[in-house]
Amino acid sequence: DAKTTxxxxxxxxxxxxxxxxxxxxxxxxxxxVYWYRQIHSQGPQYIIHGLKNNETNExxxxxxxxxxxxxxxxxxxxxLRDTAVYYCIVRVKAAGNKLTFGGGTRVLVKP
Amino acid sequence: DADVTQTPRNRITKTGKRIMLxxxxxxGHDRMYWYRQDPGLGLRLIYYSFDVKDINKGEISxxxxxxxxxxxxxxxxxxxxxxxxTALYFCATSDSPHGAQHFGDxxxxxxx
Numbered sequence: 250d251a252k253t254t255x256x257x258x259x260x261x262x263x264x265x266x267x268x269x270x271x272x273x274x275x276x277x278x279x280x281x282v283y284w285y286r287q288i289h290s291q292g293p294q295y296i297i298h299g300l301k302n303n304e305t306n307e308x309x310x311x312x313x314x315x316x317x318x319x320x321x322x323x324x325x326x327x328x329l330r331d332t333a334v335y336y337c338i339v340r341v342k343a344a345g346n347k348l349t350f351g352g353g354t355r356v357l358v359k360p
Numbered sequence: 361d362a363d364v365t366q367t368p369r370n371r372i373t374k375t376g377k378r379i380m381l382x383x384x385x386x387x388g389h390d391r392m393y394w395y396r397q398d399p400g401l402g403l404r405l406i407y408y409s410f411d412v413k414d415i416n417k418g419e420i421s422x423x424x425x426x427x428x429x430x431x432x433x434x435x436x437x438x439x440x441x442x443x444x445x446t447a448l449y450f451c452a453t454s455d456s457p458h459g460a461q462h463f464g465d466x467x468x469x470x471x472x
Binding site for chain 2: 283290291292294295298348349350351352
């Protein structure tokens with residue numbers, strides 16, 4: 250699976266959009282970009298995934314650059330409950346479909 | 361995710377004991393996984409199962425065994441627990457190779 254690079258931490262104001270970047274310059278053509286988050290003491294939570302088109306669901310939007318070497322997760326209106334560690338994962342179909350979590354970005358939403 | 365239930369949520373036990381962690385799901389997914397999480401090491405895959413008759417070792421299966429009793433149930437056993445198996449254990453499910461994985465809330469296991 251391709252390696253990803255994320256900022257270690259970021260702060261966001263409650264009610265504002267949170268834009269979380271991820272670099273994955275070695276991504277292969279058949280690899281998807283997934284985003285998960287883990288709120289303290291809870292299991293990881295799936296947010297969104299995409300291959301090359303931008304995606305949106307009830308939780309977030311995913312913007313993938315045309316060359317697919319980077320992406321941005323957008324939380325449109327951050328709430329205090331969005332405080333968590335956010336993981337960007339790039340993965341292939343093989344290897345037992347395991348998830349490999351890197352360091353992630355620790356997001357703190359402030360009032 | 362209430363659709364994936366892990367029991368117990370917390371367990372403290374002694375070295376050498378046999379431990380079973382249970383996972384049940386109501387999502388109807390065929391694929392189930394067991395991970396452990398240690399501080400600073402992220403998630404590591406222990407075992408995974410693509411259906412009731414299919415069991416596969418993950419990257420750290422030594423010291424663990426699993427049983428897929430039904431589509432909805434996947435149990436993880438530590439035959440003889442040792443202190444370095446102290447960790448947070450997660451069960452997850454998925455419905456396709458590219459699908460998202462849905463996690464339970466974890467079992468915090470401490471082995472003294």
